[in-house]
Amino acid sequence: MMFCRRFRVTVLQLKGCWFRRLLRQSPMRLRLTALFLTLLMSAAHAAPAPQPVEIPLASGVLHAQLYKPEGAGPFPAVIALHGCGGLGGHSDPVLPRYREWAERLLRGGHAVLLPDSYGTRELGAQCRVREMHVKARRERVGDIAASRAWLMKQAWVARDRVSLIGWANGASALLWAVRPQSAARDLSPDFRAAIAFYPDCRISAGLGWSTRVPTLVLIGADDDVASPPACRQMVDGARGRSALARIVVYPGADHDFDRANMPLHAAAGSSDAAAPERDHLGTDAEARAASQKDVAQWLSR
Template sequence: MRLRLTALFLMLLMSAASAAPAPQQVDIPLSSGILHAQLFKPEGEGPFPTVIALHGCGGLGSHSEPVLPRYRDWAMRLLKTGNAVLWPDSYGSRELGPQCRVKEMHVSARRERVIDIAASRAWLMKQSWVARDRVSLIGWANGASALLWAVRPQVATARDPGPDFRAAIAFYPDCRISAGLGWSTRVPTLVLIGANDDVSSPPACRQMVEGAHGRSALARIVVYPGAYHDFDRANTQLHAAGGSNDAAAPEHGHLGTDAEARAESQKDVAHWLTR
């Protein structure tokens, strides 16, 4: 009986995986090479609202899959609401693995990843299926930190021809540098973080957002009570990152799913993108 149930479970998993649309790899020109990206696009000609989604320090994919399950989950949710999703692979494009525990970063959130964001936006502006006035940003951890740099008024993208980003959503970024530099945004920006996040800093993110009031585009923060880093990642038991040898995990702090915060963040994302 147990063997039959196991076989049925595996068949259901395989069926679900085959039903999920496969991403298409696209190549985006950079001044120093090619930025590989994975594209999830609804069926039809569009134009579609589009999200540029930014992976964390663990990277976008693995040897066996171009987009990790945690990011594919978000891609499927965004697809269901009619969004196309473009995932630039900032590390794989430069033949790098996870950068969570690397002492000397070869790809900086403040420089190379902002360049990747600008290149992704420029590529999207040339695609006929894109609703050019409805391109938004979502980032996680290191990708969210890059997002915070990319939406600052000083960034060159703000002076490029064509519509700017419609909205930006940052999941648990490291706000400490931005808070100290007097961060502001030219794009409506939402920061989502767990109150117990001991990888990033909820107080720094609150200080950063509150400090931008009155001299910035709309900026909001949601702090989910009791939630830790990676709260939106499904089926992840709360654990200490420092207790593992996982190169795709931070060196310190705790990671794990918070079912309530995960559900609330999904609603908050949907609302922010359609407001």
């Protein structure tokens, strides 16, 4: 369609000779033009799609999803660890709660790698499974190590700026992965930072947890799934004998406070297998907004 000679226009620039000619079109052509513009605007605002990748494990491969900025890099990278509900659903490789965080980090210039610890092993949600086959301190720590090793081989990765972020069970795995005993034996740079959303700190607190990586714990004061007192005890106990560890407790916030558009509800009344068996879950707008700022600041250290 020729609107004007030597004409250039962006989706948002409806002006000049093109706009005047548009107004003179027939109703049918106007409708077609409107449809064309709608499709253009949808494409312009379409969310980036993740790229599936396969990461070598000692036995088999670890399936993961990768969000990568355009260009050659090198880019800082974040390994993002899903909770007990798993990474994806039936029709979506990345659930909205993790996709939103991945897109936020991507806009900040980070590549985001999301290993699928359960889907790789043909498991569904593990929140209500009594005997979990994939342990936070064992298989998931192995997945973190494999993900880091894979990133270290990618030319587009800033190898000294690879960080960790995890939610719930993924955050618990993160706490095991940053312990001094879990340090990689190669000469590659270590993780730059780690951020744990509402992990179960009770075992770590009892074991005298410490970290070799600057670690931020984010949890709601009213979280009755995890334990804010145990997380505070864990972080306080690490002072003076580990890398920097900090905890932020958001007043009035419950478990899953950073998840969008989820009214507070009792998990016991939910039929969702991806939810814990007990206690309360729900969005807290203030804590959600504050955590987004806290994550950005911690990663920019």
